[in-house]
Amino acid sequence: MFRAHVASLVLFVSLFLAGRAVFRTTVDSERTTFSSVKVSSRLTKVTPGLLTDPGGHRAISGTGCTLQGDLLTAQLVEVIGRDGQSSWLQHTSLKVEPTDLDLVDHEESTSQDDAPPIDKLSKNDSSKTNGSEELDNTTLPEDVESVEGDKQEPSFDSDSAKPARGPLDFSRKPAMRRLHTKIKRTLNEYYTRHQNARDHCPWAIMHSIIAWGVDTQLYLDRRNGQRVSAIGWLCFNGRSRNERLFSLSQGKIRPHEGPGLQGHQAQFLAMLAQSKVKRGYPMRISERDFTIDDLIEYEKSTCYSGTELTFKLISLSHYLSHDEEWKNDRGETWTVARILKEELGQPIRGAACGGTHRLMGYSYSLQKHIDRGHEVDGQWLRAKKFTAQYHKYAFSLQNRDGSFSCNWFDGTGDWYDDQRKIQTTGHILEWLVYSLPEKRLEDRRIVKAVNFVASVLYQNRYNKVEVGPLGHALKSVVLYEHRVFGQGFGHRRLRYDDVKTEVDDLASRDTGSSSEAKELQ
Numbered sequence: 001m002f003r004a005h006v007a008s009l010v011l012f013v014s015l016f017l018a019g020r021a022v023f024r025t026t027v028d029s030e031r032t033t034f035s036s037v038k039v040s041s042r043l044t045k046v047t048p049g050l051l052t053d054p055g056g057h058r059a060i061s062g063t064g065c066t067l068q069g070d071l072l073t074a075q076l077v078e079v080i081g082r083d084g085q086s087s088w089l090q091h092t093s094l095k096v097e098p099t100d101l102d103l104v105d106h107e108e109s110t111s112q113d114d115a116p117p118i119d120k121l122s123k124n125d126s127s128k129t130n131g132s133e134e135l136d137n138t139t140l141p142e143d144v145e146s147v148e149g150d151k152q153e154p155s156f157d158s159d160s161a162k163p164a165r166g167p168l169d170f171s172r173k174p175a176m177r178r179l180h181t182k183i184k185r186t187l188n189e190y191y192t193r194h195q196n197a198r199d200h201c202p203w204a205i206m207h208s209i210i211a212w213g214v215d216t217q218l219y220l221d222r223r224n225g226q227r228v229s230a231i232g233w234l235c236f237n238g239r240s241r242n243e244r245l246f247s248l249s250q251g252k253i254r255p256h257e258g259p260g261l262q263g264h265q266a267q268f269l270a271m272l273a274q275s276k277v278k279r280g281y282p283m284r285i286s287e288r289d290f291t292i293d294d295l296i297e298y299e300k301s302t303c304y305s306g307t308e309l310t311f312k313l314i315s316l317s318h319y320l321s322h323d324e325e326w327k328n329d330r331g332e333t334w335t336v337a338r339i340l341k342e343e344l345g346q347p348i349r350g351a352a353c354g355g356t357h358r359l360m361g362y363s364y365s366l367q368k369h370i371d372r373g374h375e376v377d378g379q380w381l382r383a384k385k386f387t388a389q390y391h392k393y394a395f396s397l398q399n400r401d402g403s404f405s406c407n408w409f410d411g412t413g414d415w416y417d418d419q420r421k422i423q424t425t426g427h428i429l430e431w432l433v434y435s436l437p438e439k440r441l442e443d444r445r446i447v448k449a450v451n452f453v454a455s456v457l458y459q460n461r462y463n464k465v466e467v468g469p470l471g472h473a474l475k476s477v478v479l480y481e482h483r484v485f486g487q488g489f490g491h492r493r494l495r496y497d498d499v500k501t502e503v504d505d506l507a508s509r510d511t512g513s514s515s516e517a518k519e520l521q
Contacts (some may be wrong), residue, residue, distance in 0.1 A: 015368040033119075063432040088323025163250055167486040170442045176257050178487050179451055186454045189461050190474055191492060192221050198232065200467075201241040201260035206271055207471035211478060213275035215492040231275065234268065235283045235292075248287045253294045255286060264352065266299045266311035272320035274364075277490065286491050298319075301329045305342060310352065310361045311341045317365035322374055340365050340379040344386065363435035387435055394428055395445055401444075402452035420454055422465060425453055426473025433479045441484050450480045 120508045153339040172177060195208050196219035209216045209230055216230035228238075243260050246253055247269060255262055255269075262268055272292060273280075283290040296319050299312050315338050325335050343362065348355030362383040369380045376384055390409075397405035399414040407413035415421070429449050433441070440446065453473050457465070463472075481487045 023480070030085065071460065081481065110238050119248050146283070163378075168438065168441070171484050171486075172479065176447075178482070179247050179454070180481070182451065182454045183481050183485075184459045187474070187477060187481070187492075189458060190470075191215070194223075194227065195230070196221065196223055196225070197238060198222060199241060199370045201264060202245040202268075203233060203242050203260050204467045205234060205240055206268060207467050208263075209234075209271050210274060210471040211474035212492065214277070217493065231272070231277060235281065237283070237285045246283075246289065248286050251288075253283070253290055253298050254296070264308060264311050264357075265302065266315050269295050269299055269312040269315035269319075273315045279319050294317075300334070303332075303334045303339060304330070305332075308346075309339050310357050312362045313343050313361040317361075317368045322369055322372065336365065337379045340383060342516045344379065344382055348390070349409055353427050354410075354424065356408075356431050356472075359387060359390060360431045360434065367435070371399050391432065394432060398445055398449070402448035402450075403456075404449065418460055418463075419465065419469070420475045422456060422460070423452070423469035425449065426469055426476050428474050429453060430475035430479060433476055433483065438483065441480070450477060453477055 003394075029449075056126055136469075168214045171180070180370075191212065193203055194217045197205075198221050200208075205216075205218060208218075214229075214231060217227045218224045218230040218233050220228060230424070233240070234245055237244050239259065244256075245261060248254065254350060255265075257263065257265060273293075277292060277348065279292045279296060281292045283292065283295065297317070299315060300320075303312060313336070317341065320336055322336055325333055327333055340362070343358060346358065348358055366376070366380050366383045366387070370376065374380075393409065394404060397407075397412050399405070399412075399413075403414070403421045405413045405428075406415040406417070406420045406424050408424055429446075432446065433450070436443075436446065454477055457473060457477075482489065
């Protein structure tokens with residue numbers, strides 16, 4: 001009896017292998033290649049020997065895919081087990097039904113060997129293109145130029161509270177009105193949760209500034225206590241969880257990097273730039289008076305080839321003209337174009353926060369260049385073409401619920417983890433909302449992503465969300481409200497009549513005389 005069972009089993013395996021060989025030789029030879037493919041969660045037909053299913057796994061998504069008949073071959077496939085844990089399999093094939101596939105970017109054929117755009121950008125890529133190759137100019141949020149002159153009172157940009165252009169036409173649609181209601185509910189929920197200088201370090205406060213800009217408030221000593229401008233507090237070197245952001249070195253400003261401080265060179269200056277703070281705004285370190293201009297000079301002097309220049313690109317693109325030249329402290333000549341060239345030669349994957357900050361640097365520098373009426377050529381043309389490619393790539397990794405890949409730009413990924421999705425989707429959406437042309441903000445994929453972020457943040461309003469991811473996720477929604485619904489920066493605090501910034505006694509605490517402290521308002 002046992003031998004009979006063994007013989008039957010051997011016969012079954014032989015027939016299966018023969019059938020598999022016949023299948024592989026008779027399958028339709030026409031191949032259709034896709035940049036990304038998502039496999040429905042109802043996929044249950046897994047061909048033995050191709051992708052086994054011993055633990056109840058099911059294929060979720062794949063990249064670098066080729067469909068030949070009903071045989072899907074993927075460079076990378078994500079599978080999720082019964083325990084909800086995600087794992088990845090490389091160079092995997094599985095038999096699928098056409099109804100199980102959601103094909104993304106199928107109008108664009110790509111090779112299985114295609115890599116994400118960043119890996120195809122050469123440092124030596126020239127800007128030589130003809131007119132037919134140039135992409136359409138992007139239209140991004142209007143920026144407010146710094147107002148120069150010694151007679152200007154150091155303050156926030158006087159125009160920073162103005163809407164860019166008013167609500168866009170499509171924002172009046174009923175579905176968009178409902179989305180705006182959801183956005184306002186979420187932002188109102190989080191805005192009033194001000195951080196405090198006793199418990200939060202400068203790094204945490206900076207990530208609150210990412211979201212709220214000049215509206216950012218900070219409690220001193222305790223929650224629900226005295227409030228001051230968060231930007232003003234850091235510029236006056238206020239102590240935050242026993243840390244100060246600046247010190248003096250040979251009489252000059254020196255910002256600090258490290259845990260609880262800046263995570264990257266020029267990070268604070270980049271946040272000031274994106275908050276549209278004037279370069280004449282006052283700073284005070286160790287009882288000496290400075291302005292943002294002094295911080296700009298420090299960041300200019302420490303530009304070095306081969307280092308991360310992402311945040312210097314954002315900040316110096318904002319505060320300097322495109323053709324201004326300067327020398328660093330090694331005597332090397334630098335320009336904004338050189339910084340952009342250096343950054344374009346660096347990878348996206350593996351960079352900070354999945355490379356989203358580097359992409360924001362490209363887009364921010366490009367948009368400032370366009371805003372000032374300059375021709376898009378040279379390094380800015382390279383940045384323009386490259387970011388357009390990455391827009392398409394980012395959308396190819398979007399999940400069904402509107403979130404973006406939990407694996408940043410390394411491939412698709414849809415984890416059952418709200419915290420991770422807030423982190424990755426918040427960063428990616430922030431860059432997309434800033435950099436996409438105005439007409440594409442109505443794209444259902446962007447609307448779906450904004451809806452996802454607004455919803456998941458509200459659903460987690462009673463759960464702890466890490467400060468960094470929260471700041472970028474909120475900023476993505478704030479930017480969308482600004483560009484689509486015409487909500488200006490600088491108005492949020494004014495909507496709360498009970499908010500009063502008291503700074504009369506800052507001198508006795510940390511930051512200089514009372515009259516100087518009043519300038520923070």
